Every structure is written in C-alpha cells, then in structure tokens.
Amino acid sequence: EDLKRLASLLSTIKATLEDAEEEQFTNNTIKDWLLKLKDAAHILDDILDECATEALAMEYKGSKCGLSHKVQSSFLSSFHPKHVAFRYKLAKKMKRIRERLNEIAAERNNFHLPEMDRERKGGVPDWRQTTSIVTQPLVYGRDEEKDKIIDFLVGDASQLDDLSVYPIVGLGGLGKTTLAQLVFNHERIVNHFEPIIWVCVSNDFSLKKITKAIIESITKTTCEDLELELLQRKLQDLLRRKRYLLVLDDVWNEEQEKWQRLRFALACGEKGASILVTTRLAKVAEIMGTIPLLELSRLSDKDCWELFKQRAFGPNEVERADLVVIGKEILKKCGGVPLAAIALGSLLRFKREEKQWLYVKESKLWDLQGEDNVMPALRLSYLNLPIKLRQCFSFCALFPKDEIISKQLLIELWMANGYIASNQMLEAADIGNEAWNELYWRSFFQNTEIDESGQITTFKMHDLVHDLAQSVTNEVCCITYDNGLRTVSEGTRHLFIYDKNSFEEIKSIQLHHVKSLKTYVEWNFDVHEACQLSPQ
Numbered sequence: 001e002d003l004k005r006l007a008s009l010l011s012t013i014k015a016t017l018e019d020a021e022e023e024q025f026t027n028n029t030i031k032d033w034l035l036k037l038k039d040a041a042h043i044l045d046d047i048l049d050e051c052a053t054e055a056l057a058m059e060y061k062g063s064k065c066g067l068s069h070k071v072q073s074s075f076l077s078s079f080h081p082k083h084v085a086f087r088y089k090l091a092k093k094m095k096r097i098r099e100r101l102n103e104i105a106a107e108r109n110n111f112h113l114p115e116m117d118r119e120r121k122g123g124v125p126d127w128r129q130t131t132s133i134v135t136q137p138l139v140y141g142r143d144e145e146k147d148k149i150i151d152f153l154v155g156d157a158s159q160l161d162d163l164s165v166y167p168i169v170g171l172g173g174l175g176k177t178t179l180a181q182l183v184f185n186h187e188r189i190v191n192h193f194e195p196i197i198w199v200c201v202s203n204d205f206s207l208k209k210i211t212k213a214i215i216e217s218i219t220k221t222t223c224e225d226l227e228l229e230l231l232q233r234k235l236q237d238l239l240r241r242k243r244y245l246l247v248l249d250d251v252w253n254e255e256q257e258k259w260q261r262l263r264f265a266l267a268c269g270e271k272g273a274s275i276l277v278t279t280r281l282a283k284v285a286e287i288m289g290t291i292p293l294l295e296l297s298r299l300s301d302k303d304c305w306e307l308f309k310q311r312a313f314g315p316n317e318v319e320r321a322d323l324v325v326i327g328k329e330i331l332k333k334c335g336g337v338p339l340a341a342i343a344l345g346s347l348l349r350f351k352r353e354e355k356q357w358l359y360v361k362e363s364k365l366w367d368l369q370g371e372d373n374v375m376p377a378l379r380l381s382y383l384n385l386p387i388k389l390r391q392c393f394s395f396c397a398l399f400p401k402d403e404i405i406s407k408q409l410l411i412e413l414w415m416a417n418g419y420i421a422s423n424q425m426l427e428a429a430d431i432g433n434e435a436w437n438e439l440y441w442r443s444f445f446q447n448t449e450i451d452e453s454g455q456i457t458t459f460k461m462h463d464l465v466h467d468l469a470q471s472v473t474n475e476v477c478c479i480t481y482d483n484g485l486r487t488v489s490e491g492t493r494h495l496f497i498y499d500k501n502s503f504e505e506i507k508s509i510q511l512h513h514v515k516s517l518k519t520y521v522e523w524n525f526d527v528h529e530a531c532q533l534s535p536q
C-alpha cells in the first residue's frame, strides 16, 4: 500500500515539476524549491527501483525452488530473513523521504506557484516583436541566400498559378528574420510586388489576429475588431487580383488545419503572389512550404568576427592584439550564430582588462549575464518542446560537444532511463525513433549520416544546442579530456566519461558522493578506436 501511494506521489511530483519548469528561469525561489523537489523525487524513484529489483530477484529465486508466483511472494515476503531486513531498511527510507516531502510541501506555501494556465501566455512579448525594418547597421555574408530567394520570387514564382510559400529555416538567432528583412526591402521586390506585407506571428497563430494584422499593414490604419468572417472578406477585397508578398515571421504553429484555413483566405491573389515564412521548425516548413525550404547556414568565422568586432570595440578604437587573440577564442562559442556573436561582443564592449576577457572565454555561455544574452532566445526552442520530449532533449548534453552521436545508442539510453515506453501500438524503439525525429525536425540535430539502406545512423548537435541542453539540466555531466571538468556534482544522474588516452585520470574521478547515478558511460579511444560509441 505504502509503495503504491509513493508511486502515485512520484507521478504527482513529476507533473508539478513539469508545470513549474517554465517559471524557474525567471524566478529564483521557484528554481531553488524545484531543485529540492527534484532531489526528493530522485530518491523516491530510486526506492521504487530498488523494490522492483528486489521483487524480481525474489521471483527468480522462487521460481528456481519451483514455487508458484503467489506462494513464493507470500512465503518469501513473510519469512525470508534477507527480505525482512530489506523491508526494514525500506520502511526506514520511506519514512525519511515522506518527512522530507512534507517539509518541501510546507515550504511551497511560502510563495505562490503561479497558476498554470498554458493558454494564458498568448500574445507576442515585446522582445520577440519584429518589423520589416532592418535593424542591423551592416548585414554580413547573406548575399547568396538573398539573391536566391529574390530570384525565385520575381522569377519562377511569377509563372506559378498557385500561391508560392517559401520557408526559411534555421536555429534561433541565425538570422532568418534579418534575411527576410533584406529581401522585403530590396528594390527588385518592392518593384515587383504590391502590396508587401510584414506580419510577426510568433507563438500566436490566431487566424483573426493574423488577418487583422495583414489588413492593418495594407491600409496603414487600425482595423476594428470584427468577426473573423468579416475580417476575411475585407482581406480578400484588399488582396484580390494583387501580386502581393506576405512575410510571416517567426512561425511556430504546427497545426496543419490552422494553416490551411489561412491559406484558403489568402489564395485570392494574382498569379505570382507569394509568402515568405521564417521558422525554427522544419516541421512548420514542411506543412506550409510549396517549394523546398531554404536551410540557413551558419555565418562564416570571418563574418562572425566582423560582427563581434563591431560590437566589442568602439568605432575609433585600436583593436588591442591581446584582446583580439582571446576574442577569437571566445567566438568559438558562437558556432556561427550572429545573435551569439553580437551578445558576446556587446558583453565585452566596456571591458578592457585581459582577465575580464579571459573570464568570458572560460565561462559557460549560460552563466554570462548580459542585456541581450542569447540563452533566453534559445530557450524558447526548449520551452516549445512537448513536455515528454524535454527530458529526452536535455539528456543529449551527456555527449561531448561536437561529437558524432549514434542515434541507436541515444534511443537505447532513453529507453533504459524510462523516458520513452512502449504502448499498445508501438514498440519503445519505434517511439524512440519518433522522439528522435521530432527533435531533428526542430533543428536540434544536424550532420546526419545514413547507411546503405537510407537509415540515419549518426548525427551531431550544434554547439549552441548543446549549451541549451546543458543549461536546462544539472543532472547530466560529461567529462572530456579537454573540458577541464574533473569533479562530478552530487546531483549528477547521468555521467559520460570520455578520455582520449588515460584510464588513470578516469580512475581518479570521485564518485562516492554522487547520490543517484542512473547512467554511466565510459568511452576510451584505445578500446573503441574509430568505431561507434558503445557504452561499457
């Protein structure tokens, strides 16, 4: 009975953890409380695990003695001395955890966990609002992509009867909006299309809102709050027989139905009318696009440096050689993402001591506090993940940065940790495959390699995505020969040790204080040279 109650308590705790997760990024009290709760949940999880293992062992022994299941369990549970000792130990542990949970629950009353109403978060926050005006004084290295899009829009698209939808896809902060702005304001576009309309969609794909925004953009006056039916008619009056260009910036909506309804309303334009969509999600591009998506590449090191330099040094400042050397090292953190280059450059703008730069170089990206830090922007991708996938994603921080990861190994580790379970229709491995695909569709995974039969075997994660995964969990730890980490915190649940040459160093890593380790992977080059990663 006690066990059942605890198991049900654990699932309630998990739900609370999930609900409050979003708040922890902005509220430190909640963050602290959540850590305690998580800690207790792990202990509880371990107790349940222990019971399950013990029960299995008993069953196994019982079956060897030829006892039926019922008889063995009652027989063994009552009399076997080992089992009596186990029950005694277990009861003590359960009591302790129950008391701990009560304490934590009491603390909860000290503050109010916000009402969990996911729908409440409608509307686009100010910092996510975009407009058609290019905000960057100088845009680097996007000429090729810009020309490609413009050539298509004023060329091939103008021959097509159906509405063309051109998606631009890429990681947060890679410059999708900026590229769309460049296209939007280009002379060839301005001369070819009429009207040209910019709508910032963000997380709010409401038909009514978008329709209203389009009308307002064309008429340049505010539009009254009419019924959708009237709004759509008005929209069609404005767009009928027009070769318009509509930019839908920052789309997250994955519901095909919603898009279809908007598309029907927009299908009244002249031949050549087009829509340009920017999104982080390849799935959105798949749903909306009528032509193959444009996958935005990372900015070259040279361009990133220009961008960084422009922010980090004043316009007439002599660039100090020592800072330049460190700056180029710092820039490696950006992984070709302009948003990160700008954030790091701005952070260093008024820092002129070498040790301040070295500090930034040694720091984790998410520990750095700047006005326009890159983490909140990237975190949106995480918060947009379905809750069941969040654990699967943060677990990926287990692998070293820039490592080629075996897809199968990752899925097996997910399964072993119980992140995915089979249902009546599908095996766990298939569900794992689906989870992997979902993450892939969200641009979290890249550089995939396939075998002869076309199956994806290995992949990589972008540096910033790895940072994101690591920033949302402190339970996953990866020790590599070059990341300088040699200690494991007590809250670590998943540990990966990756050492190129010496077992000695691995042996010196202290683990006795780690309370609850679930995954332990040791990877040594001598043993597995050039073959795929496999756990020891």
Ligand SMILES: Nc1ncnc2c1ncn2[C@@H]1O[C@H](COP(=O)(O)OP(=O)(O)OP(=O)(O)O)[C@@H](O)[C@H]1O
Residues within 6 Å of the ligand: 135, 136, 138, 139, 140, 141, 142, 170, 171, 172, 173, 174, 175, 176, 177, 178, 179, 250, 278, 279, 280, 299, 307, 338, 339, 342, 377
């Ligand atoms: N090629 C570039 N040259 C200079 N600055 C750039 C370039 N690309 C992007 N930026 C700057 O980087 C920042 C992020 O760019 P942008 O907003 O276009 O990214 P995004 O891909 O739309 O991100 P999100 O997914 O969050 O919408 C902006 O400040 C932008 O001005």
Ligand SMILES: [Mg+2]
Residues within 6 Å of the ligand: 130, 176, 177, 178, 249, 250, 278
């Ligand atoms: Mg954008």
